[in-house]
Amino acid sequence: MIGIKADMRAATRWLNQLERREVPKAAARAINAAMTTSIGVGAKRTAKDTGVKLWAIRRRFFAKARRRAKASDLSAWFDAGTMDIPLDASRPGKTGLRSYALGKPTEAGQGAQAGGYYIPGAFVATGPGSNRLRMYKRTGQVRAMRAGANKGMRKDALETPTMRIGGKLKRNTGLAIRKDGAARWATQFAFHLKAGLTKLKNKGAR
DSSP states (O other): OOOOOOOHHHHHHHHHHHHHHHHHHHHHHHHHHHHHHHHHHHHHHHHHHHOOOHHHHHHHHTTSOEEOOBTTBOOOEEOOSOOEEETTOEEEOTTSSEEESSSOOEEETTEEEETTEEEETEEEEEOTTSOOEEEEEEOSOOEEOOSSTTTTOEEOOEEOOEEEOHHHHHHHHHHHIIIIIHHHHHHHHHHHHHHHHHHHHHHHHO
């Protein structure tokens, strides 16, 4: 007769050590994958809702503060709050022409517009030292310069009109977290946990 006795205490200790080491790592990677997916989907939905080009949202959205999850701290966050997009925001296009975030700014009636957004009292002009069309709106009274090289010349108090998309960005990103992010989390947790176990198995086999 051959007797075999399993040492379950040793097996339990090993499983507990494995759980403490690999599960947090897998969870952190899954959380970060879910966060990246949520940011991307939220930005795309907001671009569709507002008519703003995706690159303009991403350029400002992805520059916001964020913290990635770690095995020692299974929490992650990013800023999806207020975001203002200048109505004349642009970047060079593929053919050398400029691509505007909402569309080329043009004067219309008693104001100016970009895409579907109209600003009463605004006007369009090229920026200083550039041929890029900019949108401006006066914010104060015109005053004359009293000294210096520009003495006698008038000076306007100007600002660039912006559109605020923070509310839609927050709602769309929240929806993405609940749907797309949750699905991403589930698949990524299983994937990274399996990858961690496989790595340990291969390491033990050597």
